[in-house]
Amino acid sequence: MEFKISNEFLSQIETLISENRSLELLLLLEDIHFADIAEIMGELDDFGAGYIFNTLDSEKTAEILLELDEEVREKILRNLTPKEIAEELDELSTDDAADIIGELTKHIKDQVISELEDVEHAKDIVDLLRYDEDSAGGLMGKELVQVNENWSVLTCVKEMRAQAENVTRVHSIYVVDDEGRLTGRLSLKDLLTTSTRTPISEVYIKKVDYVKVDTKDVEVARIMQKYDLEAIPVVDELGRLVGRITIDDIIDVIKEEADKDYQLAAGISKDVEADDSILALTKARLPWLVLALLGSFVAVKVSRTFEGAMENYAVLFFFTPLIAAMAGNVGVQSSAIIVQGLANNTLGGTIWHRLFKELKLSLFNGLILAVILMLGSHFIIGVDYSISITVAIALLSVILIASLIGTFVPITLNKYGIDPALATGPFITTSNDILGILIYFSIAKVILGF
Structure with missing residues (x-):
C-alpha cells in the first residue's frame, strides 16, 4: 500500500524534531521507505530536513539522497563535509554515486573522491564521470557479473559468487573473451543444468543486445523498450564490456524526456518545475x-x-x-x-x-x-x-x-x-x-x- 503523508503525521514529525526526540523519530521512520522519507523531508523546512538526515544511518540516507529534489539535496550536501559525503557515496552503486558527485563543484568533487574508502569504487566513479550524462556511458553502472568464455562451469560459479557480492540484482551474466570484449550472455538455467566440467564456450548464447558508451540515452531507452530488456550491457569503442544499464535508470530517462516534450508542446522552452522561481x-x-x-x-x-x-x-x-x-x-x-x-x-x-x-x-x-x-x-x-x-x-x-x-x-x-x-x-x-x-x-x- 502506498504511503501517504498526512498533516497530522507531519505535525508529529515536526514536534519530535523541535523537542529533539531523535530516538522516537528513528522508531517512527524505521519502517518507512527511503523514497517516502525523502518526500517527508521535502515538506519540512531546511532545519527539519537536515535533522532527519543527521538522525538516520548512512545506509538509509545514501538512498534518500537520490530521491530528494535537487534543491533540497543541494542544501543537505552543503552542510556535509567531503568525508561525510564520501561515506554516503560508499553506500551507493557507481552510477548513482557519479550522479551525485556530478552536481558538486570541482573543488568539493576532488575532495570527496579523495575521501572514498574503496579505491576500486572510486576508480569506477571517476571513469563514469568522463562520459556525457545523456549518453549510455553516463547512465551505466559498473556493477555486473561477467565470466570468461574459456572458463568451465565450475570456475564460473565460483567467480560469480564473488562478483555477486557487489551487485544488488543480477539481471544477466555476460561472457567476455581474454581481452574483455563482450561475446555473449549466459543463461542461468543452462548453467545449473550443465556439467561442472563443461566449458562455458559450449553453452553461452552468442546473440546479445548491447549499446556503445556514446549511444544517446533516448536511443538506449528505445532499444530496451523495443526488446523488453531489464538490463543492457555497454561496450567501449573496442567492444570491451565496461558496464550495464538497468531498467530503473531508463524509467528516469523516459520520464525526463516525456516531461521535456510536454513542456515544449505547451510552449515552455526550458526544463522548469512549478516550484522554481x-x-x-x-x-x-x-x-x-x-x-x-x-x-x-x-x-x-x-x-x-x-x-x-x-x-x-x-x-x-x-x-x-x-x-x-x-x-x-x-x-x-x-x-x-x-x-x-x-x-x-x-x-x-x-x-x-x-x-x-x-x-x-x-x-x-x-x-x-x-x-x-x-x-x-x-x-x-x-x-x-x-x-x-x-x-x-x-x-x-x-x-x-x-x-x-x-x-x-x-x-x-x-x-x-x-x-x-x-x-x-x-x-x-x-x-x-x-x-x-x-x-x-x-x-x-x-x-x-x-
Missing part, C-alpha cells in the same frame, strides 16, 4: 508567449487587408475565431501523432507517403466538419446559404493545409536534429492561425467577390 519560469515561458503575440499581430494585419468584407459581409468576421481554432487544433493533432511516431521510432514510409495519408484523413474529417458547419450556420444561426457554403469550403481548405503543416514541420525539424516536440506547441498553433485566416478570407473573397 518567478524569474526562471518567466524565462521559460515568455519567449513563446512573445512569439504568439507577434503572430497575433500578423493575424490582425492579415485581417485588415480584407476590410472590404466588413462593409458587405460583416458576418464573416464572426467565424474568424472558429476558423483559427480549427486550424490550430488540426495542426496540433497531426503534429502530435508524428512526434509520437518519431519518438517511438514507429514512423514508417517516406515523407510523401505520410503526407498523402494525412491528406486523405484530413479530407475525410474536413468534409464531415464542413457539412456540420454549413448546416449549423444556416439552420441554427440563420446565415445565408452563400455565406454558409463559403465558410464550409474555407474550413475544409484550412483543415487540409493545417494537417499538412502539422505533418511536415515535425518531420523536417527531426531531420535537422531539432526536437520535433517543438512543433506541437505555439509554433504550429500560431502559424496555422495566420494561414487559416489568410486562406479563409482569400476563399471568401473569390466566392463572394468583395
Whole structure:
C-alpha cells in the first residue's frame, strides 16, 4: 500500500524534531521507505530536513539522497563535509554515486573522491564521470557479473559468487573473451543444468543486445523498450564490456524526456518545475508567449487587408475565431501523432507517403466538419446559404493545409536534429492561425467577390 503523508503525521514529525526526540523519530521512520522519507523531508523546512538526515544511518540516507529534489539535496550536501559525503557515496552503486558527485563543484568533487574508502569504487566513479550524462556511458553502472568464455562451469560459479557480492540484482551474466570484449550472455538455467566440467564456450548464447558508451540515452531507452530488456550491457569503442544499464535508470530517462516534450508542446522552452522561481519560469515561458503575440499581430494585419468584407459581409468576421481554432487544433493533432511516431521510432514510409495519408484523413474529417458547419450556420444561426457554403469550403481548405503543416514541420525539424516536440506547441498553433485566416478570407473573397 502506498504511503501517504498526512498533516497530522507531519505535525508529529515536526514536534519530535523541535523537542529533539531523535530516538522516537528513528522508531517512527524505521519502517518507512527511503523514497517516502525523502518526500517527508521535502515538506519540512531546511532545519527539519537536515535533522532527519543527521538522525538516520548512512545506509538509509545514501538512498534518500537520490530521491530528494535537487534543491533540497543541494542544501543537505552543503552542510556535509567531503568525508561525510564520501561515506554516503560508499553506500551507493557507481552510477548513482557519479550522479551525485556530478552536481558538486570541482573543488568539493576532488575532495570527496579523495575521501572514498574503496579505491576500486572510486576508480569506477571517476571513469563514469568522463562520459556525457545523456549518453549510455553516463547512465551505466559498473556493477555486473561477467565470466570468461574459456572458463568451465565450475570456475564460473565460483567467480560469480564473488562478483555477486557487489551487485544488488543480477539481471544477466555476460561472457567476455581474454581481452574483455563482450561475446555473449549466459543463461542461468543452462548453467545449473550443465556439467561442472563443461566449458562455458559450449553453452553461452552468442546473440546479445548491447549499446556503445556514446549511444544517446533516448536511443538506449528505445532499444530496451523495443526488446523488453531489464538490463543492457555497454561496450567501449573496442567492444570491451565496461558496464550495464538497468531498467530503473531508463524509467528516469523516459520520464525526463516525456516531461521535456510536454513542456515544449505547451510552449515552455526550458526544463522548469512549478516550484522554481518567478524569474526562471518567466524565462521559460515568455519567449513563446512573445512569439504568439507577434503572430497575433500578423493575424490582425492579415485581417485588415480584407476590410472590404466588413462593409458587405460583416458576418464573416464572426467565424474568424472558429476558423483559427480549427486550424490550430488540426495542426496540433497531426503534429502530435508524428512526434509520437518519431519518438517511438514507429514512423514508417517516406515523407510523401505520410503526407498523402494525412491528406486523405484530413479530407475525410474536413468534409464531415464542413457539412456540420454549413448546416449549423444556416439552420441554427440563420446565415445565408452563400455565406454558409463559403465558410464550409474555407474550413475544409484550412483543415487540409493545417494537417499538412502539422505533418511536415515535425518531420523536417527531426531531420535537422531539432526536437520535433517543438512543433506541437505555439509554433504550429500560431502559424496555422495566420494561414487559416489568410486562406479563409482569400476563399471568401473569390466566392463572394468583395
